Amino acid sequence: MKQIEADVVIVGAGGAGACAAIAAQERGARVVLLEKAKVVAACATSFAGCIFGAGTHMQEERGICVPKQKAFEMMMDHNHWQCDASVVRRFVFGSADTIEWLLDNGMEIPIVATKTEREDEFATAHILKPCGPGHGGVTLVQEFVRKAQEQGAELFLNCEARELLMDHGQIIGVRADWQGTELVVKAPSVILSAGGYGANAEMIREHDHYELGENLFLLHEFSQIQGDGLKMAWAAGAKKTGMGPQLAGYVIKGPGIAGAAPWLVLNQLKICIEQPWLWVNKKGKRFLNEANVMNAPFVSNAIEQQPDKCAYVIFDRNCRDFLATEGAINHMDLWGDAQIKNLDAQMERCIRLGNKDVFICHSLEDISAQTGIDFEGLQKTVARYNAFCEKGEDEEFGKNPDYLEPLNTPDYYVFRIINNFYGTIGGIRINENMEVVNNEFDVIAGLYAAGADACNHYGGFRPTYNINLAGGTLGWAINSGRMAGYAAAKYAIEKRGQ
Known part of the structure; x- marks a missing residue:
């Protein structure tokens, strides 16, 4: 068994996890990243590299008017108010600042566009410039993880998180399998960003009534997306939300x-x-x-x-x-x-x-x-x-x-x-601080969720992509990862000082 300590453990080094790592480090946290795949950015290959933003300077420079309040109302109307409005509002109203944050961290965003140029669409898709093979989403994850490592983060690849460690209802770490070795990471904050359950045929069949590969086609080939984050959260008492293939x-x-x-x-x-x-x-x-x-x-x-x-x-x-x-x-x-x-x-x-x-x-x-x-x-x-x-x-x-x-x-x-479908979204209920809540809507202290596992702004039973406000999935991953990173770091550092 290998045991280490950190302030923040992040389960899943994808779009949300990579951004959470950088954000947590900005607040002074010691970060550990656990990634089930052999490489980072595996599932990011299914991103189109489009990031939602409302009221950005890039839109203003191009004469594009996307009022934040209007975007918020459109997003809530799209999901028929089946999700937490405070979470959606924080996402929408913070999106422009997150675009600036990405630019400050070296990302290039040369294009602002709609998805299909239909008349009822707003130009909210801020398209990342790729560097090398793949879309801009791949570049973002690879660069942010590299930067996090340079700043002291530990990255464990081929590492499957198995269990949240708790003490009297509070998070104290994660137990994982790292290439056949039991790995225990002691930490007061854990961020779940494990990417949903898109490659889990049994969960797709049981919950969504599809036969994966027969009448539903997954747009990537990464089998590690098995719902690990969801299962760990539910085992810890997290409230379930609507979820399904996007x-x-x-x-x-x-x-x-x-x-x-x-x-x-x-x-x-x-x-x-x-x-x-x-x-x-x-x-x-x-x-x-x-x-x-x-x-x-x-x-x-x-x-x-x-x-x-x-x-x-x-x-x-x-x-x-x-x-x-x-x-x-x-x-x-x-x-x-x-x-x-x-x-x-x-x-x-x-x-x-x-x-x-x-x-x-x-x-x-x-x-x-x-x-x-x-x-x-x-x-x-x-x-x-x-x-x-x-x-x-x-x-x-x-x-x-x-x-x-x-x-x-x-x-x-x-x-x-x-x-x-790109993958599944939803499953874990969070509040506007990305904190996971239980069935009584009380916070599970030290537990946060971001990205696909907590992506609930598209609605309930059958979450449907909002093509009129393009970039909402990757945009949510980046924004929620950033917010979770800040919140988890703040909590962990406060615990460290006690």
């Missing part, structure tokens, strides 16, 4: 679908399924206005309500030719040329590799035979949809007439799509 959009899974690093699923075929053409479920029925498919989180919620939690995107040869000559109408994340000139070859390659979610069909009957979509339902839907296209009015969902393209010229191109 549905980020939709993907085609299976062989042949591989995009640019660090993402797993974004390439030209991904662009195909973002177009505003015909979408149906397994019964052959439309279920949404396809002009809205760029609001990916909301569309994910709609897909979740369909049979088998999947949907099908269908278009014909005319639309294929449009993609080749005019290019994509929509693209959230573009990899390569927007003009898709070899769609048949790309799809045929996937099919040869055994992909069961990509189809080239010669008729509606063939679509039904290959995909399992109900033929009668599909036939009725296509007939009705084509009539809307001819009339120039969608009488079912009111789709913009510019996107009413009939389905009547074989071949037909079909993609079966499922939801994807």
